Amino acid sequence: MLRKTKQREVILDILKESRNHPTAEEIYIKAKMFMPKISLSTIYRALKSLVNEGKIIEIKLQGESYSRYDYPLKEHQHFYCRKCKRIFDIDISLDGDFELPHKVEEFRALFIGVCNDCLKGGLRC
Amino acid sequence: MLRKTKQREVILDILKESRNHPTAEEIYIKAKMFMPKISLSTIYRALKSLVNEGKIIEIKLQGESYSRYDYPLKEHQHFYCRKCKRIFDIDISLDGDFELPHKVEEFRALFIGVCNDCLKGGLRC
DNA sequence: ATTTGTGCAAATCCTTTGCAGATAA
DNA sequence: TTATCTGCAAAGGATTTGCACAAAT
Numbered sequence: 001m002l003r004k005t006k007q008r009e010v011i012l013d014i015l016k017e018s019r020n021h022p023t024a025e026e027i028y029i030k031a032k033m034f035m036p037k038i039s040l041s042t043i044y045r046a047l048k049s050l051v052n053e054g055k056i057i058e059i060k061l062q063g064e065s066y067s068r069y070d071y072p073l074k075e076h077q078h079f080y081c082r083k084c085k086r087i088f089d090i091d092i093s094l095d096g097d098f099e100l101p102h103k104v105e106e107f108r109a110l111f112i113g114v115c116n117d118c119l120k121g122g123l124r125c
Numbered sequence: 126m127l128r129k130t131k132q133r134e135v136i137l138d139i140l141k142e143s144r145n146h147p148t149a150e151e152i153y154i155k156a157k158m159f160m161p162k163i164s165l166s167t168i169y170r171a172l173k174s175l176v177n178e179g180k181i182i183e184i185k186l187q188g189e190s191y192s193r194y195d196y197p198l199k200e201h202q203h204f205y206c207r208k209c210k211r212i213f214d215i216d217i218s219l220d221g222d223f224e225l226p227h228k229v230e231e232f233r234a235l236f237i238g239v240c241n242d243c244l245k246g247g248l249r250c
Numbered sequence: 251a252t253t254t255g256t257g258c259a260a261a262t263c264c265t266t267t268g269c270a271g272a273t274a275a
Numbered sequence: 276t277t278a279t280c281t282g283c284a285a286a287g288g289a290t291t292t293g294c295a296c297a298a299a300t
Contacts, residue, residue, distance in 0.1 A: 003274055003279060024265080039282045044265060051187065060185035062176065065290075066264060079227055092223050098236075100215060102204055105238040111223075112231040119228055128254055128299050149290080164257045169290060171255095190265075191289060 002049060010034050011046045015056055015071040021078075021087045023066050059087070061110075077108070081115035088115060127174060135159050136171045140181055140196040146203075146212045148191050182233075184212070202233070206240035213240060 014030050015022070022030075028043045047069055050056045059068040061080060068087065079088040090111060098104075139155050140147070147155075153168045172194055175181045184193040186205060193212065204213040215236060223229075 001275095001279090005274075005280060007281070037282075040264095041266075041283080042281060045280080048266090058187040060187065062183040062185065079225060079229070081227070082230075088227065090223070090225060098215070098217050100204060100236060101241050102206070102213070102236070103239045103241075103244055104204070104236045105207075106236070108235040108237070110233040110235075111225060111227070111229045112233065113227055113229040115227045126254090126300095130255060130299075132256070162257075165289095166258080166291075167256055173291095 002053070007031075007035065007038055007042050008046045008050075010038070011043060012050065012055070012071070015050075015069060016073075018071075019089070021059055021068040021070050023068055025066070027069070057108075061087075077110070079111040079113070079115070081118060082112065083114055083118040086115065127178070132156075132160065132163055132167050133171045133175075135163070136168060137175065137180070137196070140175075140194060141198075143196075144214070146184055146193040146195050148193055150191070152194070186212075186235075202236070204236040204238070204240070206243055207237065208239055208243040211240065 010031050011027060014027055018027075018030075024040065024043050024047060027047070028038070028040050031038050031043065047056070047058075047067075051058050051069075056069050056071050059070055059078065061068070074091075075093065077090045077092055079090045080086075081088070090109075092109075135156050136152060139152055143152075143155075149165065149168050149172060152172070153163070153165050156163050156168065172181070172183075172192075176183050176194075181194050181196050184195055184203065186193070199216075200218065202215045202217055204215050205211075206213070215234075217234075
């Protein structure tokens, strides 16, 4: 079974506190602050096992070649801004069942467009 | 501007006729039947430009390391079967606007679960 | 004529793996 | 103890790029 290690704890903590869907590389940088000797492969291994356990989700966007990761505190969906490339959490629930001819275990929605910040002038993007 | 070439025509035609969300590699194999000398990099370049034009979409799944491509005849969403790994087209419309605080230009939904075929015995999966 | 696209091979980028030592149970 | 995890370096696989030639406008 899965063991409890400092590395995995640090990585999960970083994800719990990040609300910006970091990449493996970004998690690596942050993790190094707490554990300077941690390696990128440990990050990748931890992320993979966390995804397999279902504790975090992997987000892949059209056009981006790397994965992003998210610790979903509560069920939510995503909005991707074409301009500033940020991902926003969207708090909607799709309770209206869609009656698919399959057994649905999970639902992922991605809205794509231009975020509010960019719309009104792109001040901070 | 974008020029009209035989290679791009062949690739788009293959996508139009494929209802199984092929990878670049799979498109390459098919394209070689029509153009034996076509190269993989041409496939990638064509796919990228078609995605940029908005003519096709790129689908990336959690866990899969390559992209799949889809020519969306009509707006539809996707269902991914964990067992047989197939992607099914789902014909639902999300007309109920969600009133997001952003300008939504596009919507992508992915349902994940076990498909009907696999549920009843996995005969053909 | 000039600009964009293609094929080839080599390069790049993100991610995974092999291995020997370290650590958790 | 012993099975799993880590760090390092090296490998891997999917995608991209440089270049000279070919094709489109």
